[in-house]
Amino acid sequence: MKIALLGFGTVGKGVYEILNRKDTNDTAQIEIAHILIRKGKEKKLPIMVEDYDQILRDPQCECIVEVMGGIEPAHTYIMKALQAKKHVVTANKAVVAAHYQEFIETAQKQQVQFRFEASCGGGIPWIHSLLQAKRIDLIQRISGIFNGTANYIIDQMVKKDLEFAVALKEAQDAGYAEADPSADIDGIDTANKAMISASLAFDIVCTRDFPISGIRHLTKQDLHHFLQHGYSIRLLMHACMQKDRYACVVEPTLIKTDTLEANIPDNYNLTSLYGETLGDLKIYGQGAGALPTGNAIVSDVIAIQHKEVPDPVVLTHKTFDTSLLKGDYILRKDKQYQTYHAVDPLWMHEIYREILQEDPAAFLARISTKGEMQ
Numbered sequence: 229m230k231i232a233l234l235g236f237g238t239v240g241k242g243v244y245e246i247l248n249r250k251d252t253n254d255t256a257q258i259e260i261a262h263i264l265i266r267k268g269k270e271k272k273l274p275i276m277v278e279d280y281d282q283i284l285r286d287p288q289c290e291c292i293v294e295v296m297g298g299i300e301p302a303h304t305y306i307m308k309a310l311q312a313k314k315h316v317v318t319a320n321k322a323v324v325a326a327h328y329q330e331f332i333e334t335a336q337k338q339q340v341q342f343r344f345e346a347s348c349g350g351g352i353p354w355i356h357s358l359l360q361a362k363r364i365d366l367i368q369r370i371s372g373i374f375n376g377t378a379n380y381i382i383d384q385m386v387k388k389d390l391e392f393a394v395a396l397k398e399a400q401d402a403g404y405a406e407a408d409p410s411a412d413i414d415g416i417d418t419a420n421k422a423m424i425s426a427s428l429a430f431d432i433v434c435t436r437d438f439p440i441s442g443i444r445h446l447t448k449q450d451l452h453h454f455l456q457h458g459y460s461i462r463l464l465m466h467a468c469m470q471k472d473r474y475a476c477v478v479e480p481t482l483i484k485t486d487t488l489e490a491n492i493p494d495n496y497n498l499t500s501l502y503g504e505t506l507g508d509l510k511i512y513g514q515g516a517g518a519l520p521t522g523n524a525i526v527s528d529v530i531a532i533q534h535k536e537v538p539d540p541v542v543l544t545h546k547t548f549d550t551s552l553l554k555g556d557y558i559l560r561k562d563k564q565y566q567t568y569h570a571v572d573p574l575w576m577h578e579i580y581r582e583i584l585q586e587d588p589a590a591f592l593a594r595i596s597t598k599g600e601m602q
């Protein structure tokens with residue numbers, strides 16, 4: 229099967245390397261026919277082109293792999309590909325989260341596939357596992373560590389007793405964090421993955437209107453304080469569904485030091501789902517990086533090559549209700565810690581926003597209850 233790569237950054241190069249290895253029968257049968265590069269960029273390979281229409285006009289190119297990142301022009305390119313009846317595979321969580329419904333509906337109308345395994349959890353087969361689990365169970369709860377950079381920063385802070393700024397610099401030096409790390413440390417990247425995961429798990433279109441907070445204000449004194457009470461901390465996503473209601477949050481969360489979540493090292497991810505008959509399923513692996521993410525993309529391309537038709541995505545309406553995720557919180561303001569019990573996350577985050585006006589370094593974390601983390 230002939231495919232085109234849109235973009236040749238870290239992930240694009242990972243896909244290229246995996247396919248060039250031709251290690252298996254499946255990978256040997258996929259040919260990269262075109263690589264779209266930005267206008268003015270040096271054409272290092274003969275298959276590199278600047279004109280997207282040239283790719284769309286190639287009738288032999290059946291599948292477009294979008295690995296550019298960002299919203300535009302990725303959104304326009306994906307829509308053009310679907311409208312030209314080409315399958316689309318993407319790793320771009322920001323564009324999938326923002327245009328989930330449009331992509332799903334256009335792909336279904338055009339009778340082509342839209343696949344996004346690489347958008348959540350990198351090399352972890354998370355989307356595949358959700359789809360499998362959904363065939364039997366109503367998925368009631370999903371959660372997990374979906375951002376490797378934030379996990380790496382916290383892990384370095386804990387292991388080396390570092391301040392946040394030093395650990396962030398280490399994450400940048402290691403190539404995990406961007407020069408502008410906001411999306412990773414403020415929970416935006418995790419929120420995009422939460423939107424995609426909750427939409428798929430609960431048959432809804434989950435939008436960004438849920439409480440999101442990050443680890444920007446975490447200090448090593450916080451970590452010492454939490455540890456004294458038997459807790460570690462991770463940046464977690466939680467979403468749940470009950471009948472016609474659902475809720476979702478992205479928050480730093482205190483977890484008992486003996487849990488799996490508390491012991492996820494380096495830049496690894498841990499994704500979890502709970503279904504009535506399956507119970508808890510937790511999958512651990514690399515959530516980022518050229519080869520793990522490239523692996524997830526190639527696995528989607530192979531599924532298309534094998535003509536595996538995924539179960540149709542259903543879009544229903546459910547009411548967003550954060551009271552489903554009422555919980556306990558700890559808030560640090562002016563170096564004093566205060567706990568709140570059984571409060572609505574929406575209310576808690578409003579209070580936090582007000583407190584940030586008085587103490588711009590204030591920090592908020594959820595305290596996990598057993599049910600959420602089982």
Ligand code: HSE
Binds near residue numbers: 375404417
């Ligand atoms: N910045 C992301 C992370 C990359 O650190 O997990 C993978 O989505």
